[in-house]
Amino acid sequence: MKKYVILALSALLSMMLVSCTESPSRVAKKFSQAVATGQVEEAKKYCTESTAKMLDMSAALGGMTENPNYKMNILRDSIVDNLAYVFFTENDSDMEQVMKLNKIDGEWKVSMSGKK
Secondary structure, three states: OHHHHHHHHHHHHHHHHHHHOOOHHHHHHHHHHHHHOOOHHHHHHHEOHHHHHHHHHHHHOOOOOOOOOOOEEEEEEEEEOOEEEEEEEEOOOOOOEEEEEEEEOOEEEEOOOOOO
């Protein structure tokens, strides 16, 4: 009986820890909001190291325009293993965009490449 109680508690604890991880959509939204309001250091909490370097470079060159009225509308996400894509629109635009995220050490991080 004691064995089953311990097993049940372990399973409950595991579920609680998994549920604490923020979803890719939530991370994408926090990242985008921080970038839109010029909070580079905050944005860097939600992105990969290479994306953080791109943010620093853009900020240093004055390439970041603040938009305090920024609005991100999440349409859907697609998650496969440690890779996620978040589909969204911005402000009043109907143009669908996509943001890629990688799961690194159990946390979702926005991953932007310099390529177009």
